[in-house]
Amino acid sequence: MAALAVLVLFTAAVSADPPAILVSRQLAARARLAVGDVVTLAVDAGGTRGRQFRITGIYEPTPDPMRFTADRLEARLHLPDVIDFTADPADPASREAVSAINLGLAEDVKPGLFASDLMARAPGIVVRPTARSATDDPFVVLDRFHVAISAVTMVAGTAFLLALMVIRAEERRETVGILRLVGISRRTLLASVAIEGLVVAAIGAAFGILLAYASEGLVNRVFQARYDTALVFVRVTPSIAMRAIVVAAPLGILAGIGASWTLLRREVLSIFHR
Amino acid sequence: MTSFALACRTAKRYRARTLLAIAGVAVIGALLFDMLLLSRGLLLSFADLLNSSGFDIRVVSSDGLAARLPIADSARLADDIRRLPDVERVLLIRIEPATVRGADKPPRGISLIGSSDTEQSWRIVKGSTLDIPAAAGEACPVLVTQPLAAALGLTPGDSLSINVRPPGVASVLPAVACRVFGIADFAFATNDELTAVTTMAAFRQAMGGEKADADLVLVASKPDAPPGRAQRAIASLRPDLRTYSNEDVVAQFNRNGFAYFRQISLVLSSLTMVFAFLLVATLLTVSINQRLGEIAALRALGIGRTRIASMLLWESALLVGGGGLLALPLGQVLALVLDRILRQMPGIPERMHFFVFEPRALAIHVALLVFTALAAAVYPVWLTARLPIADTLRREVLG
Numbered sequence: 001m002a003a004l005a006v007l008v009l010f011t012a013a014v015s016a017d018p019p020a021i022l023v024s025r026q027l028a029a030r031a032r033l034a035v036g037d038v039v040t041l042a043v044d045a046g047g048t049r050g051r052q053f054r055i056t057g058i059y060e061p062t063p064d065p066m067r068f069t070a071d072r073l074e075a076r077l078h079l080p081d082v083i084d085f086t087a088d089p090a091d092p093a094s095r096e097a098v099s100a101i102n103l104g105l106a107e108d109v110k111p112g113l114f115a116s117d118l119m120a121r122a123p124g125i126v127v128r129p130t131a132r133s134a135t136d137d138p139f140v141v142l143d144r145f146h147v148a149i150s151a152v153t154m155v156a157g158t159a160f161l162l163a164l165m166v167i168r169a170e171e172r173r174e175t176v177g178i179l180r181l182v183g184i185s186r187r188t189l190l191a192s193v194a195i196e197g198l199v200v201a202a203i204g205a206a207f208g209i210l211l212a213y214a215s216e217g218l219v220n221r222v223f224q225a226r227y228d229t230a231l232v233f234v235r236v237t238p239s240i241a242m243r244a245i246v247v248a249a250p251l252g253i254l255a256g257i258g259a260s261w262t263l264l265r266r267e268v269l270s271i272f273h274r
Numbered sequence: 275m276t277s278f279a280l281a282c283r284t285a286k287r288y289r290a291r292t293l294l295a296i297a298g299v300a301v302i303g304a305l306l307f308d309m310l311l312l313s314r315g316l317l318l319s320f321a322d323l324l325n326s327s328g329f330d331i332r333v334v335s336s337d338g339l340a341a342r343l344p345i346a347d348s349a350r351l352a353d354d355i356r357r358l359p360d361v362e363r364v365l366l367i368r369i370e371p372a373t374v375r376g377a378d379k380p381p382r383g384i385s386l387i388g389s390s391d392t393e394q395s396w397r398i399v400k401g402s403t404l405d406i407p408a409a410a411g412e413a414c415p416v417l418v419t420q421p422l423a424a425a426l427g428l429t430p431g432d433s434l435s436i437n438v439r440p441p442g443v444a445s446v447l448p449a450v451a452c453r454v455f456g457i458a459d460f461a462f463a464t465n466d467e468l469t470a471v472t473t474m475a476a477f478r479q480a481m482g483g484e485k486a487d488a489d490l491v492l493v494a495s496k497p498d499a500p501p502g503r504a505q506r507a508i509a510s511l512r513p514d515l516r517t518y519s520n521e522d523v524v525a526q527f528n529r530n531g532f533a534y535f536r537q538i539s540l541v542l543s544s545l546t547m548v549f550a551f552l553l554v555a556t557l558l559t560v561s562i563n564q565r566l567g568e569i570a571a572l573r574a575l576g577i578g579r580t581r582i583a584s585m586l587l588w589e590s591a592l593l594v595g596g597g598g599l600l601a602l603p604l605g606q607v608l609a610l611v612l613d614r615i616l617r618q619m620p621g622i623p624e625r626m627h628f629f630v631f632e633p634r635a636l637a638i639h640v641a642l643l644v645f646t647a648l649a650a651a652v653y654p655v656w657l658t659a660r661l662p663i664a665d666t667l668r669r670e671v672l673g
Binding site: 142 | 371383
């Protein structure tokens with residue numbers, strides 16, 4: 001099967017046993033087509049070299065993040081059928097031409113080396129590996145952008161947590177003083193606030209992960225409906241969840257210790273303003 | 275004492291938490307400000323880039339400007355357009371993939387541009403442009419982008435050979451010997467783009483001496499021409515072609531290429547707003563719960579509910595206002611960092627930016643923060659308004 005870019009649909013009298021064609025779900029919905037319908041495809045709006053085809057299936061186009069805003073109005077035909085009505089009758093060589101050839105390489109062949117070798121042997125053709133390198137992959141750049149934004153929100157979240165822990169420390173000023181007077185050491189109190197910070201941060205991170213997990217479906221449904229695609233926009237993976245907890249935990253400990261540090265390092269009587 | 279003075283005293287008394295809250299709002303406000311800059315930044319930058327080229331109409335043979343086919347009889351079309359009363363200037367462009375070979379260097383794939391005008395929207399970095407007499411006498415004078423010059427070690431005066439590769443055809447076209455006249459920055463070139471530009475005559479020669487129709491016709495309307503009239507006139511000359519004004523191109527870009535950044539900007543702006551609201555509302559609420567006795571005492575001294583509410587609003591305004599003010603310079607710095615990251619994306623012209631300042635963004639930033647400050651103060655105000663004075667004071671004394 002070969003992919004076609006833009007074709008025009010016409011209705012016409014049905015010819016005997018037209019060749020098979022698949023249409024994308026989006027095209028079927030837009031043109032109200034169903035399996036078994038016969039459509040006429042032509043190479044331009046004027047109906048040049050129009051030919052009838054029978055729809056034998058409707059397919060979901062492979063989601064492509066590079067084209068998620070594009071209307072996927074596509075049809076797939078057998079290659080000989082495409083050539084039959086797109087080839088220029090005045091140019092016999094056009095029946096021999098295809099626009100692209102996809103290759104599957106053996107496992108031990110390096111795509112980059114293979115591409116350069118083939119280009120050297122067949123001047124005039126362009127050979128490109130389908131895998132993108134880090135330098136020309138827009139998603140690598142987007143990933144960096146998302147990491148930078150995450151870092152900024154993490155800084156803001158730390159300030160938030162620190163402010164809350166400072167309020168908590170001020171609230172418990174007298175309690176801390178009493179605990180110090182009955183002989184509980186600074187180290188024990190410091191450990192307790194560190195554990196408190198850890199617990200608050202861990203619960204916050206867990207709540208954030210649950211919220212993200214719960215809203216994942218909603219976000220995906222909204223964007224999938226908006227762009228009429230099967231592309232998955234948000235996915236909370238175990239590694240992302242783990243990363244959130246691993247980052248939040250030490251920040252919580254630091255916030256707990258940092259907020260209580262000024263209180264705990266004081267002499268016990270000064271806590272009671274004596 | 276005014277409620278503002280009371281709020282200032284509270285902020286001063288609880289200095290650490292005030293500073294931390296301001297820091298938190300500043301960071302989150304900076305992100306909000308950046309998302310507002312991002313929401314239209316690329317569009318503004320793209321529009322600016324288009325307008326700075328000096329042409330306001332683009333003519334192509336098919337829908338969209340990305341994949342272009344040659345325009346049949348483009349030279350005659352250009353002459354017809356030049357004769358239109360509202361048209362000042364017409365430029366023909368043709369772009370083809372090509373292979374370039376420099377001395378002792380492996381061949382590189384480039385974009386070869388043929389241009390009918392030698393005074394164009396490029397900035398010469400080294401050497402000269404193509405409108406000098408020496409270039410006129412040369413069979414294939416070229417300007418190259420800085421990345422191409424760096425890749426092949428080219429300087430003005432160097433020779434190179436160029437093979438045009440028409441798409442889908444195993445090319446048997448002979449290589450054309452060209453000479454570099456200058457190294458230039460092209461307005462629409464990406465930071466790693468390997469591009470060479472030459473005259474239309476040289477381009478035809480590279481195409482094997484065939485008639486090389488342009489795939490893009492750029493038109494500059496006269497400054498006093500009514501908007502849209504030249505475009506309509508061009509469209510009526512050749513109804514089989516598509517004409518786009520700069521506004522049409524920006525609108526198309528807005529629909530297709532810009533969608534992701536518009537969405538992420540909207541999502542992150544909303545999230546940062548919620549975050550700022552939660553931050554200030556939580557801190558104010560926790561702080562009020564800690565100061566219930568103090569507030570009950572103020573009420574007992576005769577300070578009315580309205581003044582207490584006003585004090586809390588001022589406290590919220592101080593936190594959000596202080597953070598919001600700091601967010602502006604912080605946001606500018608952050609925008610530079612994020613812009614640098616996003617501009618590494620392949621295919622983005624060197625002169626385009628994702629974060630572009632406009633007064634509208636500042637106005638929205640201020641409006642959103644004012645709304646946040648008001649919303650964050652609602653619950654604490656409600657809490658203090660229904661505070662039973664005697665019970666609270668009694669609880670404080672017993673506690």
